[in-house]
Amino acid sequence: MTKTDDSSFQTKSKKLNQHCVCATLDRPKVMLNLAGLLGDAQEQLVSSPTWHQFFSDVAVFVPQRDLDCMMEIVLALETAAALPGFRQRVLGRAPQTAQINPGPVGAFMGYDFHLSEDGPRLIEVNTNAGGAFLNATLARAQLQCCSSAARIAWADDFHRQVISQFESEWLLQRGNGRPRRIAIVDDQPTEQYLYPEFRLAQQLFRNAGIDALIVSPSELRSSAGALYHDDNKIDLVYNRLVDFSLQAPEHAVLRSAWLDGSAVVTPNPFTHALFADKRNLIEWSDFDSLQEWGLSGEKIELLRRGVPRTVSVNAGNEAELWQQRKNWFFKPVAGYGSKGAYRGSKLTKNTYAQILDSDYIAQTFVPPSERVVMVDGERQMLKVDVRLYTYRGNLILAAARLYQGQTTNFRTPGGGFAPVLISAS
DSSP, rough: OOOOHHHHHHHHHHHHHHHOOOOBBOHHHHHHHHHHHTTHHHHHHHHHTTGGGTTTTTOOOEEHHHHOOOOOOOOHHHHHTTHHHHHHHHHHTTTTGGOOOSSSOSSSSEEEEEEEEEEEEEEESSSOOOOOHHHHHHHHHBBOOSTOEEEESSSTTHHHHHHHHHHHHHHHHHHOOOOEEEEEOOOOGGTTHHHHHHHHHHHHHHHHTOEEEEOOOGGGGTTTTTEEETTTOOOOOOOSOOEEEOGGGGGGGHHEEEEEEEEESSOOHHIIIIITTTTTTHTTOHHHHHHHHHHOHHHHHHHHHSOOOEEEOOOOTTTHHHHHHEEEEEEEETTTTTOEEEEEGGHHHHHHHHHTOOEEEEEEOOOEEEEEETTEEEEEEEEEEEEEEEEEEEEEEEEEEEEEESOSSSSOOOOTEEEEEEEEO
């Protein structure tokens, strides 16, 4: 493809995002799909006041070149994370629970991007990335729009890919066979916003011949070197906790199962320390260190273009960061779900003082792209971020989130999850 052709191609996707108001979501089909998969739990989702902000009616258009670039960045990050120097650096600050590596590499890795004018920029990495099962349901309920040539960015055999990654996680630790029973674990799971997703995952596992339970860690017990829920032996834990290092007292049973290997746990503290600790963004944007650790020049260049400069917030740079705050986005090291994150231009001196008293990073601010939606008959522009759900460097599904405000949320009329449509190259 020539440079001129590529520029035209990008312009086409951008124009579609700015002008196409086709409502591609078939909501009755979504409800039918959810009813078949969730049973009574479907009512919990659709009766919620946030239901209409959970899924957006529109799709987001992404050029094939940008998707390819995002996947190249993912592979460069994962290559960097395998370097001994990188591992020594990040594991040196990780808790004790992250110091063991029994083999699993982490199911449902999530890489979040903003699509800038100069190409995709990595914003965050997540090891328990939520939304994949719901987005797969969303992808199956799309109507054709004005760009009929675009295709949904997901694996056609999504269900098979999901089962394969959990089987792979099992084999990496156990060596043979497959798990007979999986526990989907989160604190008070029935009260979680994404509880319907847990039900979707449970049904998918059961359809594949693997028993699956949805449990709180407080319901787990250890007996004779095995993990149990009631009298049911748990072989593998699909970990959805935000206690990433499993250090909370109430997670002691699960922590022990992780440390002694009595259950396969994915994602786990080692994977989180290696990928999703926000301080790792500092290393991924420290190109001198990456070169010293042996990362190839080609991959360093990918990260130079794709990872915004990130620094630790400390006494040495507090004055400079405050003076240049409009250029930075501030995130708590131990944060999740955008909690405690601030765009620098919105900071007050009081909030900045709280940041200085906490453990924060500052990331070069990358404005998100936008997507037009119709809300009550009027056009509105919403912000976009794109999440790639991957396993071992392979794309399982890409999805977007549409929102207003400083960070992603499910409170914006017209916003929510949206499928990513890839324009043909």
